[in-house]
Amino acid sequence: MQTKARKQDWSVGATVKVGFLSLTVVAKVPTPGDFKPDAYVLASATKGTFYEFVPHNGLTKIEAHQARELVAEGRRIAEQQAANAIAKASATAAHAAVVSKMLAAA
Numbered sequence: 001m002q003t004k005a006r007k008q009d010w011s012v013g014a015t016v017k018v019g020f021l022s023l024t025v026v027a028k029v030p031t032p033g034d035f036k037p038d039a040y041v042l043a044s045a046t047k048g049t050f051y052e053f054v055p056h057n058g059l060t061k062i063e064a065h066q067a068r069e070l071v072a073e074g075r076r077i078a079e080q081q082a083a084n085a086i087a088k089a090s091a092t093a094a095h096a097a098v099v100s101k102m103l104a105a106a
Helices: 064-105
Strands: 015-018 021-029 039-044 049-054 058-062
Touching (some): 021 064, 058 064
Antiparallel strands (some): 021 039, 049 058
């Protein structure tokens, strides 16, 4: 009888199993435009090491400074995506206001 594998929680702070390693998720790094899944920065509390994990592409051991750079890049991308969403919502609201005025004038 086969047992169904449980899905892992990949939220920041969660512990995940990658191969035989148990690692803590430090950050999720969006990767827009490269057609790859988002990357994750992972840390091993017992070994003091950092890793970059891209689903279906593997696990790579990285240095602490590289982990910091990836986390900063993830923040920058997330902030840019939020700014774009706000700008789009603002443009949509402005368009709706114009349409509403046109309908009221008709």
